[in-house]
Amino acid sequence: MKLYDFQLAPNPRRVRIFAAEKGLNLETQQVNLREGEQLQEAYLARNPRGMVPWLELDDGSGIGEVIGIWRYLEEIQPEPSLLGNAPESAGRTIMWCTIAENEGFTPLLDAVHNEAPNFAGRAAGGLEKVEQIPELGPRGRSRLGHFYKMLDGELAGRPYVAGEAYSAADITTLVTIDFAAARLEVTVPDDHANLKRWYDEVSNRPSAQA
Amino acid sequence: MKLYDFQLAPNPRRVRIFAAEKGLNLETQQVNLREGEQLQEAYLARNPRGMVPWLELDDGSGIGEVIGIWRYLEEIQPEPSLLGNAPESAGRTIMWCTIAENEGFTPLLDAVHNEAPNFAGRAAGGLEKVEQIPELGPRGRSRLGHFYKMLDGELAGRPYVAGEAYSAADITTLVTIDFAAARLEVTVPDDHANLKRWYDEVSNRPSAQA
Numbered sequence: 001m002k003l004y005d006f007q008l009a010p011n012p013r014r015v016r017i018f019a020a021e022k023g024l025n026l027e028t029q030q031v032n033l034r035e036g037e038q039l040q041e042a043y044l045a046r047n048p049r050g051m052v053p054w055l056e057l058d059d060g061s062g063i064g065e066v067i068g069i070w071r072y073l074e075e076i077q078p079e080p081s082l083l084g085n086a087p088e089s090a091g092r093t094i095m096w097c098t099i100a101e102n103e104g105f106t107p108l109l110d111a112v113h114n115e116a117p118n119f120a121g122r123a124a125g126g127l128e129k130v131e132q133i134p135e136l137g138p139r140g141r142s143r144l145g146h147f148y149k150m151l152d153g154e155l156a157g158r159p160y161v162a163g164e165a166y167s168a169a170d171i172t173t174l175v176t177i178d179f180a181a182a183r184l185e186v187t188v189p190d191d192h193a194n195l196k197r198w199y200d201e202v203s204n205r206p207s208a209q210a
Numbered sequence: 211m212k213l214y215d216f217q218l219a220p221n222p223r224r225v226r227i228f229a230a231e232k233g234l235n236l237e238t239q240q241v242n243l244r245e246g247e248q249l250q251e252a253y254l255a256r257n258p259r260g261m262v263p264w265l266e267l268d269d270g271s272g273i274g275e276v277i278g279i280w281r282y283l284e285e286i287q288p289e290p291s292l293l294g295n296a297p298e299s300a301g302r303t304i305m306w307c308t309i310a311e312n313e314g315f316t317p318l319l320d321a322v323h324n325e326a327p328n329f330a331g332r333a334a335g336g337l338e339k340v341e342q343i344p345e346l347g348p349r350g351r352s353r354l355g356h357f358y359k360m361l362d363g364e365l366a367g368r369p370y371v372a373g374e375a376y377s378a379a380d381i382t383t384l385v386t387i388d389f390a391a392a393r394l395e396v397t398v399p400d401d402h403a404n405l406k407r408w409y410d411e412v413s414n415r416p417s418a419q420a
Contacts (some may be wrong), residue, residue, distance in 0.1 A: 049309075055301075063301040065308040071294075072301030087285035088267070095278030099259075102275075103338075128313075128356050133345045146338050 003028045003069075004047065004054040010105070010179040012053040014066045015073075016210035017171045022077045026055075034118070039127065050127045067097065070168055082168045089163065096162035096169035104147040104176040111140025112183050144176075144186050148195055155194035159201075166202070174202050213238045213279075214257065214264040220315070220389040222263040224276045225283075226420035227381045232287045236265075244328070249337065260337045277307065280378055292378045299373065306372035306379035314357040314386040321350025322393050354386075354396050358405055365404035369411075376412070384412050 003019075005012045005028040019026045031037045031052050038050045047054040047062060055069045056062045063072050074083045083097075084090035113119045114136035124130040151161065151173065161169040177199060180186040188195055202208065213229075215222045215238040229236050241247045241262050248260045257264040257272060265279045266272045273282050284293045293307075294300035323329045324346035334340040361371065361383065371379040387409060390396040398405055412418065 057298070061298075063298070063305055065305040065312075067308055068301045068303075068305030071304045072297050075297035075300050084281075087282050088271075088273070090285050091265075091273040091278045091282030093278075094281045095273055095275040098275040098277055103334075124313075124353065128353065130349065130353065133343060133349065135343045135345070139340065139343065143334065143338065143340065 001026070001058055002056045004031050004043070004052055004056065005029065006031050006033045006052050009033055009052065010109075010175045011066050013210065014168075014171050014175050015053045015055075015069050017175070017207045018070050018073060018082060018168060020207035020210040021080065021082055021166070021171075021205075022073060024073060024077055051125070067168075082166070082171070084162070084167065089165075093162040093167045093169060096167070097172060100147075100161060100169050100172040100176065103150070104144065105172050107140040107143035107147065108176050108180050108184070108186075109140075110136045111138075111144075112179075114140070116183075141184060141186055144180055144184075145189075147176075148188050148192055151198075152192040152195040155198045160198070166205075170198075170202050174199070174208065178203075211236070211268055212266045214241050214253070214262055214266065215239065216241050216243045216262050219243055219262065220319075220385045221276050223420065224378075224381050224385050225263045225265075225279050227385070227417045228280050228283060228292060228378060230417035230420040231290065231292055231376070231381075231415075232283060234283060234287055261335070277378075292376070292381070294372070294377065299375075303372040303377045303379060306377070307382060310357075310371060310379050310382040310386065313360070314354065315382050317350040317353035317357065318386050318390050318394070318396075319350075320346045321348075321354070322389075324350070326393075351394060351396055354390055354394075355399075357386075358398050358402055361408075362402040362405040365408050370408070376415075380408075380412050384409070384418065388413075 003015060003026045007030060031043055033052060037043055038052055044050055046056060047064060049064060051064050053069060054062050054064050063069055070083060084093035113123045113125060114132045114134060120132055121129060123132040158164060160166050161173050177188060188199060213225060213236045217240060241253055243262060247253055248262055254260055256266060257274060259274060261274050263279060264272050264274050273279055280293060294303035323333045323335060324342045324344060330342055331339060333342040368374060370376050371383050387398060398409060
């Protein structure tokens with residue numbers, strides 16, 4: 001199996017960190033999104049949706065979308081569990097993965113995709129023709145601030161985003177914070193002590209280098 | 211356990227159909243979203259996020275977000291599997307759930323939340339203060355059309371959205387089509403024969419009444 005990857009993009013990093021936490025050494029191949037390699041025929045023959053990451057399986061078929069790839073990797077390498085392995089922890093972990101995605105990661109991408117000139121005409125990512133809406137820039141930035149504040153409150157009561165154990169919800173949150181700082185210069189406010197304590201810990205795990 | 215539900219809203223319907231497919235009879239309690247009952251103290255004491263659906267467990271804790279509740283129900287009642295029960299089907303099912311959510315259901319809600327006067331000031335749903343961006347109405351409608359066309363192509367090659375078996379990805383797609391028709395008057399074009407064949411079948415399953 002092989003991961004089609006782009007080192008600078010946030011979605012493939014979510015897969016790389018997940019694999020690193022499981023001790024899985026995935027063979028990777030870079031697809032240069034800045035040069036539009038994902039829109040070229042060679043890549044579209046592999047993944048007609050033109051999206052990265054894409055996990056190609058040994059039979060030539062593949063799985064896309066971060067949480068699709070996560071679920072596949074969790075099934076083939078259950079330990080350590082990153083998606084929860086009992087009914088309640090599984091439900092709650094996916095709940096927090098979804099909240100981090102909808103209230104943090106997606107507003108971040110909304111801002112990037114609707115502000116950055118290189119996304120003109122494809123503001124939803126992928127192959128779909130979608131014009132930018134500049135107002136989504138400030139909305140995304142403002143929603144990120146709301147997400148950080150909400151999380152700071154949540155992390156007063158538990159060590160990790162989804163509960164007592166590190167999980168995929170921490171991965172989405174870490175990647176959101178790092179990419180928002182790099183691309184939007186939106187950072188975690190100094191008075192968010194719980195979120196900063198959490199950030200220091202998870203960004204010092206070896207997987208954060210992935 | 212008890213499902214906090216609102217009969218007219220699309221997200222709780224996704225949970226009700228899922229439960230019906232599994233033969234689970236969930237006790238439900240209506241939360242009238244049109245009258246803002248989810249923002250009142252009694253409900254916020256249960257679910258501080260003010261979102262519906264919410265699955266309250268017997269110990270008083272709860273799980274929110276549709277796919278969090280789905281995962282919990284799949285764990286306690288594995289058959290019939292609606293999220294895939296082998297590595298590849300599990301990964302591929304979640305991939306298609308995510309595509310249906312990101313490319314169909316979310317654009318639909320974007321349009322509704324940014325067009326309907328009753329969402330003024332809370333255009334992301336939930337408690338967060340978010341002003342409407344009217345341009346998201348036409349963008350959402352246009353993206354829905356793109357989603358239907360893409361799916362029509364996919365369904366030329368297989369019976370269900372995620373593959374050979376009915377799954378949660380079909381539920382999200384069905385609820386998207388029905389709610390888009392009811393709220394936005396966006397319907398599946400007549401020339402989308404594969405999507406129409408699929409729609410006729412899944413909407414005739416008894417679970418579609420849920």
